Protein backbone atom coordinates (compact mmCIF):
# COMPACT_ATOMS: atom_id res chain seq x y z
CA UNK A 13 0.00 0.00 0.00
CA UNK A 14 1.18 3.52 -0.72
CA UNK A 15 0.35 6.46 1.50
CA UNK A 16 -0.06 8.86 -1.43
CA UNK A 17 -2.70 6.63 -3.04
CA UNK A 18 -4.60 6.36 0.24
CA UNK A 19 -4.48 10.14 0.73
CA UNK A 20 -5.94 10.62 -2.77
CA UNK A 21 -8.63 8.05 -2.04
CA UNK A 22 -9.53 9.79 1.23
CA UNK A 23 -9.67 13.23 -0.42
CA UNK A 24 -11.95 11.73 -3.09
CA UNK A 25 -14.35 10.70 -0.31
CA UNK A 26 -13.89 7.04 -1.25
CA UNK A 27 -14.54 4.50 1.50
CA UNK A 28 -11.35 3.10 2.99
CA UNK A 29 -11.12 -0.59 3.87
CA UNK A 30 -10.11 -1.86 7.32
CA UNK A 31 -6.61 -2.76 6.10
CA UNK A 32 -6.20 0.65 4.50
CA UNK A 33 -7.33 2.32 7.74
CA UNK A 34 -4.86 0.28 9.79
CA UNK A 35 -2.05 1.09 7.37
CA UNK A 36 -2.79 4.82 7.58
CA UNK A 37 -3.05 4.67 11.38
CA UNK A 38 0.26 2.87 11.77
CA UNK A 39 2.32 4.35 8.96
CA UNK A 40 1.23 7.89 8.09
CA UNK A 41 3.09 10.82 9.67
CA UNK A 42 0.64 12.61 11.96
CA UNK A 43 1.12 15.98 10.21
CA UNK A 44 0.10 14.40 6.89
CA UNK A 45 -2.99 12.84 8.49
CA UNK A 46 -3.85 16.26 9.96
CA UNK A 47 -3.47 17.88 6.55
CA UNK A 48 -5.86 15.40 4.88
CA UNK A 49 -8.31 15.54 7.80
CA UNK A 50 -8.33 19.34 7.66
CA UNK A 51 -9.23 19.25 3.97
CA UNK A 52 -12.12 16.91 4.76
CA UNK A 53 -13.21 19.13 7.66
CA UNK A 54 -13.35 22.04 5.22
CA UNK A 55 -15.37 19.91 2.80
CA UNK A 56 -17.99 19.09 5.45
CA UNK A 57 -17.84 22.36 7.41
CA UNK A 58 -16.23 25.15 5.38
CA UNK A 59 -14.81 28.09 7.32
CA UNK A 60 -13.55 28.55 10.84
CA UNK A 61 -16.64 27.91 12.95
CA UNK A 62 -16.24 25.57 15.88
CA UNK A 63 -19.36 24.45 17.72
CA UNK A 64 -19.94 24.36 21.46
CA UNK A 65 -22.97 23.94 23.68
CA UNK A 66 -24.05 24.48 27.27
CA UNK A 67 -25.60 21.33 28.62
CA UNK A 68 -25.88 19.46 31.84
CA UNK A 69 -25.34 15.81 32.54
CA UNK A 70 -27.69 14.35 35.11
CA UNK A 71 -27.55 10.69 36.06
CA UNK A 72 -30.99 9.22 36.53
CA UNK A 73 -29.62 6.66 38.97
CA UNK A 74 -26.22 5.25 39.91
CA UNK A 75 -27.66 1.76 40.45
CA UNK A 76 -26.55 -0.36 37.51
CA UNK A 77 -26.49 -4.10 37.05
CA UNK A 78 -23.93 -3.81 34.26
CA UNK A 79 -20.86 -3.17 36.45
CA UNK A 80 -18.60 -2.33 33.48
CA UNK A 81 -14.97 -2.77 34.51
CA UNK A 82 -14.04 0.81 33.52
CA UNK A 83 -16.84 2.41 35.58
CA UNK A 84 -16.34 3.79 39.09
CA UNK A 85 -19.71 5.47 39.09
CA UNK A 86 -22.14 2.55 39.33
CA UNK A 87 -23.39 1.09 42.62
CA UNK A 88 -25.18 -2.13 43.47
CA UNK A 89 -28.75 -1.95 44.72
CA UNK A 90 -28.70 -1.52 48.49
CA UNK A 91 -25.32 0.32 48.57
CA UNK A 92 -25.35 3.13 51.12
CA UNK A 93 -24.66 5.73 48.42
CA UNK A 94 -27.04 4.33 45.77
CA UNK A 95 -29.58 6.88 44.53
CA UNK A 96 -32.37 7.65 42.12
CA UNK A 97 -32.47 11.36 41.28
CA UNK A 98 -35.50 13.04 42.81
CA UNK A 99 -37.87 15.50 41.14
CA UNK A 100 -36.58 18.25 43.46
CA UNK A 101 -33.02 17.56 42.29
CA UNK A 102 -34.04 17.69 38.62
CA UNK A 103 -35.77 21.02 39.20
CA UNK A 104 -32.75 22.52 40.97
CA UNK A 105 -30.34 21.25 38.32
CA UNK A 106 -32.46 22.34 35.36
CA UNK A 107 -33.01 25.78 36.91
CA UNK A 108 -29.21 26.12 37.17
CA UNK A 109 -28.84 24.97 33.54
CA UNK A 110 -31.35 27.59 32.33
CA UNK A 111 -29.69 30.28 34.46
CA UNK A 112 -26.42 29.57 32.60
CA UNK A 113 -28.14 29.83 29.20
CA UNK A 114 -28.43 26.11 28.38
CA UNK A 115 -31.48 24.05 27.55
CA UNK A 116 -30.11 20.57 26.86
CA UNK A 117 -30.14 17.86 29.49
CA UNK A 118 -27.95 14.83 28.92
CA UNK A 119 -29.71 12.13 30.91
CA UNK A 120 -27.69 8.99 31.45
CA UNK A 121 -28.00 5.59 33.21
CA UNK A 122 -27.26 3.31 34.99
CA UNK A 123 -29.43 0.40 34.21
CA UNK A 124 -31.39 -0.02 37.40
CA UNK A 125 -33.28 -3.35 37.36
CA UNK A 126 -36.20 -1.75 39.23
CA UNK A 127 -36.85 0.89 36.56
CA UNK A 128 -38.98 -0.04 33.54
CA UNK A 129 -40.25 1.92 30.55
CA UNK A 130 -43.05 3.55 32.53
CA UNK A 131 -40.54 5.14 34.92
CA UNK A 132 -38.70 6.75 31.98
CA UNK A 133 -41.79 7.89 30.08
CA UNK A 134 -43.25 9.39 33.28
CA UNK A 135 -39.95 11.14 33.98
CA UNK A 136 -39.63 12.58 30.45
CA UNK A 137 -43.26 13.76 30.48
CA UNK A 138 -42.84 15.40 33.86
CA UNK A 139 -39.65 17.21 32.83
CA UNK A 140 -41.20 18.43 29.57
CA UNK A 141 -44.31 19.62 31.42
CA UNK A 142 -42.20 21.67 33.84
CA UNK A 143 -39.81 22.88 31.12
CA UNK A 144 -41.48 22.81 27.67
CA UNK A 145 -38.34 24.14 25.91
CA UNK A 146 -36.02 21.57 27.51
CA UNK A 147 -34.20 19.29 25.04
CA UNK A 148 -33.73 15.72 26.22
CA UNK A 149 -30.60 13.98 24.94
CA UNK A 150 -31.16 10.84 26.91
CA UNK A 151 -30.24 7.20 27.55
CA UNK A 152 -28.33 5.26 24.88
CA UNK A 153 -28.44 1.93 23.00
CA UNK A 154 -27.57 -0.24 26.07
CA UNK A 155 -30.54 1.16 27.99
CA UNK A 156 -32.84 0.63 25.00
CA UNK A 157 -31.68 -3.00 24.68
CA UNK A 158 -32.12 -3.47 28.41
CA UNK A 159 -35.63 -1.95 28.43
CA UNK A 160 -36.71 -3.97 25.38
CA UNK A 161 -35.62 -7.18 27.13
CA UNK A 162 -37.21 -6.18 30.43
CA UNK A 163 -40.54 -5.24 28.80
CA UNK A 164 -40.35 -8.12 26.29
CA UNK A 165 -40.86 -5.81 23.35
CA UNK A 166 -38.97 -4.38 20.37
CA UNK A 167 -36.41 -1.56 20.20
CA UNK A 168 -38.88 0.27 17.97
CA UNK A 169 -41.61 0.07 20.60
CA UNK A 170 -39.32 1.30 23.40
CA UNK A 171 -37.91 4.15 21.31
CA UNK A 172 -41.39 5.16 20.06
CA UNK A 173 -42.69 5.34 23.63
CA UNK A 174 -39.69 7.44 24.70
CA UNK A 175 -40.07 9.77 21.71
CA UNK A 176 -43.77 10.23 22.48
CA UNK A 177 -42.80 11.10 26.07
CA UNK A 178 -40.27 13.75 24.98
CA UNK A 179 -36.96 12.13 23.94
CA UNK A 180 -35.33 14.53 21.44
CA UNK A 181 -32.12 12.70 20.56
CA UNK A 182 -30.24 9.52 21.42
CA UNK A 183 -26.61 9.76 22.58
CA UNK A 184 -24.19 7.14 21.29
CA UNK A 185 -23.38 6.11 24.85
CA UNK A 186 -22.09 2.64 25.63
CA UNK A 187 -20.36 2.05 22.30
CA UNK A 188 -16.94 1.69 23.96
CA UNK A 189 -15.32 -0.40 21.20
CA UNK A 190 -17.77 -2.17 18.89
CA UNK A 191 -15.99 -5.51 19.12
CA UNK A 192 -17.48 -8.34 21.15
CA UNK A 193 -14.01 -9.59 22.12
CA UNK A 194 -13.38 -6.23 23.81
CA UNK A 195 -16.89 -5.89 25.24
CA UNK A 196 -16.67 -9.28 26.96
CA UNK A 197 -13.88 -7.79 29.09
CA UNK A 198 -14.84 -4.13 29.56
CA UNK A 199 -18.65 -4.34 29.59
CA UNK A 200 -19.75 -7.98 29.56
CA UNK A 201 -23.36 -7.37 30.62
CA UNK A 202 -24.04 -4.55 28.21
CA UNK A 203 -25.46 -4.55 24.68
CA UNK A 204 -23.36 -6.45 22.13
CA UNK A 205 -21.90 -4.52 19.21
CA UNK A 206 -24.65 -5.89 16.94
CA UNK A 207 -27.36 -4.80 19.39
CA UNK A 208 -25.81 -1.31 19.73
CA UNK A 209 -25.82 -0.89 15.96
CA UNK A 210 -29.35 -2.27 15.57
CA UNK A 211 -30.77 0.20 18.11
CA UNK A 212 -29.12 3.02 16.18
CA UNK A 213 -30.50 1.67 12.90
CA UNK A 214 -34.03 1.77 14.38
CA UNK A 215 -33.44 5.22 15.93
CA UNK A 216 -32.40 6.57 12.52
CA UNK A 217 -35.52 5.08 10.95
CA UNK A 218 -37.61 6.83 13.63
CA UNK A 219 -35.94 10.13 12.68
CA UNK A 220 -34.10 10.55 15.97
CA UNK A 221 -30.87 12.54 15.77
CA UNK A 222 -28.06 10.42 17.24
CA UNK A 223 -24.35 10.58 17.96
CA UNK A 224 -21.66 7.92 17.81
CA UNK A 225 -18.87 7.57 20.35
CA UNK A 226 -15.75 5.55 21.09
CA UNK A 227 -14.03 4.93 24.40
CA UNK A 228 -10.58 3.71 23.46
CA UNK A 229 -7.13 3.23 24.96
CA UNK A 230 -7.68 0.11 27.08
CA UNK A 231 -7.45 -3.43 25.72
CA UNK A 232 -8.38 -2.87 22.09
CA UNK A 233 -6.03 -3.19 19.11
CA UNK A 234 -5.60 -0.59 16.38
CA UNK A 235 -7.48 -3.01 14.09
CA UNK A 236 -10.44 -2.98 16.49
CA UNK A 237 -10.44 0.83 16.59
CA UNK A 238 -10.60 0.94 12.81
CA UNK A 239 -13.27 -1.77 12.71
CA UNK A 240 -15.32 0.35 15.15
CA UNK A 241 -15.11 3.35 12.83
CA UNK A 242 -16.02 1.25 9.80
CA UNK A 243 -19.08 -0.27 11.52
CA UNK A 244 -20.33 3.24 12.31
CA UNK A 245 -19.59 4.51 8.82
CA UNK A 246 -21.33 1.53 7.21
CA UNK A 247 -24.46 2.06 9.29
CA UNK A 248 -24.43 5.74 8.35
CA UNK A 249 -24.32 4.65 4.68
CA UNK A 250 -27.81 3.19 5.19
CA UNK A 251 -29.17 6.60 6.20
CA UNK A 252 -32.09 7.68 4.02
CA UNK A 253 -33.03 11.17 2.85
CA UNK A 254 -34.66 13.04 5.73
CA UNK A 255 -33.06 10.95 8.48
CA UNK A 256 -30.53 12.58 10.79
CA UNK A 257 -28.44 9.47 11.30
CA UNK A 258 -25.26 10.09 13.26
CA UNK A 259 -24.82 13.85 13.49
CA UNK A 260 -21.46 13.61 15.18
CA UNK A 261 -18.69 11.28 16.30
CA UNK A 262 -17.01 11.77 19.69
CA UNK A 263 -13.99 9.69 20.76
CA UNK A 264 -12.54 9.87 24.27
CA UNK A 265 -9.78 7.96 26.03
CA UNK A 266 -10.26 5.45 28.84
CA UNK A 267 -9.60 7.01 32.27
CA UNK A 268 -8.14 4.30 34.44
CA UNK A 269 -7.98 5.78 37.95
CA UNK A 270 -9.50 3.38 40.48
CA UNK A 271 -11.25 1.23 37.86
CA UNK A 272 -11.66 -2.53 38.12
CA UNK A 273 -9.99 -2.79 34.71
CA UNK A 274 -6.82 -1.30 36.21
CA UNK A 275 -7.02 -2.94 39.64
CA UNK A 276 -7.92 -6.47 38.54
CA UNK A 277 -6.70 -6.69 34.96
CA UNK A 278 -3.72 -4.29 35.31
CA UNK A 279 -5.00 -2.38 32.30
CA UNK A 280 -3.60 1.15 32.20
CA UNK A 281 -4.88 3.82 29.87
CA UNK A 282 -2.77 3.91 26.70
CA UNK A 283 -3.78 7.53 26.14
CA UNK A 284 -1.28 9.99 24.76
CA UNK A 285 -1.91 13.41 23.22
CA UNK A 286 -0.27 12.57 19.87
CA UNK A 287 -2.30 9.36 19.63
CA UNK A 288 -5.52 11.31 20.29
CA UNK A 289 -4.66 13.70 17.47
CA UNK A 290 -3.97 10.71 15.20
CA UNK A 291 -7.32 9.18 16.19
CA UNK A 292 -9.23 12.41 15.54
CA UNK A 293 -7.64 12.72 12.09
CA UNK A 294 -8.27 9.06 11.21
CA UNK A 295 -11.88 9.40 12.40
CA UNK A 296 -12.42 12.36 10.09
CA UNK A 297 -10.84 10.41 7.21
CA UNK A 298 -12.76 7.14 7.68
CA UNK A 299 -16.09 8.64 8.78
CA UNK A 300 -16.48 10.58 5.57
CA UNK A 301 -20.28 10.47 5.81
CA UNK A 302 -20.56 12.04 9.29
CA UNK A 303 -20.49 15.80 9.26
CA UNK A 304 -19.19 16.62 12.72
CA UNK A 305 -16.24 15.32 14.72
CA UNK A 306 -16.16 16.41 18.34
CA UNK A 307 -13.01 16.49 20.45
CA UNK A 308 -13.55 15.59 24.09
CA UNK A 309 -11.86 18.54 25.78
CA UNK A 310 -13.30 17.33 29.10
CA UNK A 311 -10.98 14.30 28.97
CA UNK A 312 -7.99 15.50 26.91
CA UNK A 313 -7.66 19.06 28.22
CA UNK A 314 -7.02 22.41 26.60
CA UNK A 315 -3.82 21.88 24.58
CA UNK A 316 -4.85 18.64 22.91
CA UNK A 317 -8.39 19.97 22.49
CA UNK A 318 -6.99 22.96 20.57
CA UNK A 319 -4.74 20.79 18.43
CA UNK A 320 -7.69 18.52 17.60
CA UNK A 321 -9.30 21.47 15.83
CA UNK A 322 -6.36 21.39 13.40
CA UNK A 323 -6.75 17.63 12.93
CA UNK A 324 -10.30 17.47 11.60
CA UNK A 325 -12.48 18.20 14.66
CA UNK A 326 -15.00 21.02 14.28
CA UNK A 327 -16.65 20.90 17.70
CA UNK A 328 -15.46 21.07 21.29
CA UNK A 329 -18.69 19.88 22.83
CA UNK A 330 -20.02 21.07 26.07
CA UNK A 331 -18.98 22.79 29.23
CA UNK A 332 -20.84 19.83 30.78
CA UNK A 333 -22.05 21.37 34.03
CA UNK A 334 -22.06 17.98 35.71
CA UNK A 335 -20.47 14.75 34.64
CA UNK A 336 -20.05 11.68 36.80
CA UNK A 337 -18.90 8.57 34.91
CA UNK A 338 -15.76 10.00 33.28
CA UNK A 339 -14.86 12.33 36.17
CA UNK A 340 -15.22 9.42 38.63
CA UNK A 341 -12.27 7.79 36.81
CA UNK A 342 -9.93 10.74 36.79
CA UNK A 343 -10.91 13.29 34.12
CA UNK A 344 -11.25 16.69 35.71
CA UNK A 345 -10.88 19.29 32.96
CA UNK A 346 -13.59 21.88 33.51
CA UNK A 347 -14.37 24.96 31.44
CA UNK A 348 -16.83 27.80 31.83
CA UNK A 349 -18.68 29.01 28.72
CA UNK A 350 -16.25 31.97 28.49
CA UNK A 351 -13.19 29.72 28.87
CA UNK A 352 -14.39 27.30 26.22
CA UNK A 353 -14.91 30.15 23.75
CA UNK A 354 -11.46 31.55 24.56
CA UNK A 355 -9.89 28.16 23.91
CA UNK A 356 -11.57 28.02 20.48
CA UNK A 357 -10.37 31.55 19.65
CA UNK A 358 -6.85 30.84 20.90
CA UNK A 359 -6.75 27.87 18.50
CA UNK A 360 -7.57 30.27 15.64
CA UNK A 361 -11.26 29.49 15.18
CA UNK A 362 -14.62 31.22 15.77
CA UNK A 363 -16.83 29.81 18.53
CA UNK A 364 -20.43 29.17 17.50
CA UNK A 365 -22.97 28.24 20.15
CA UNK A 366 -25.12 25.44 18.80
CA UNK A 367 -28.10 23.28 19.69
CA UNK A 368 -28.19 19.49 19.93
CA UNK A 369 -28.74 19.18 16.17
CA UNK A 370 -25.52 21.16 15.64
CA UNK A 371 -27.43 24.15 14.30
CA UNK A 372 -25.98 27.57 15.19
CA UNK A 373 -28.06 29.55 17.70
CA UNK A 374 -27.90 33.22 18.65
Ligand code: SF4
Pocket residue numbers: 076077078079080083084085086121122123154199202337
Ligand atom coordinates in the same frame (compact mmCIF):
# COMPACT_ATOMS: atom_id res chain seq x y z
S1 SF4 B 1 -20.68 2.63 32.34
FE1 SF4 B 1 -22.90 2.89 32.40
S2 SF4 B 1 -23.68 0.82 31.95
FE2 SF4 B 1 -21.54 0.56 32.57
S3 SF4 B 1 -21.65 0.17 34.78
FE3 SF4 B 1 -21.33 2.38 34.51
S4 SF4 B 1 -23.39 3.23 34.56
FE4 SF4 B 1 -23.61 1.03 34.18
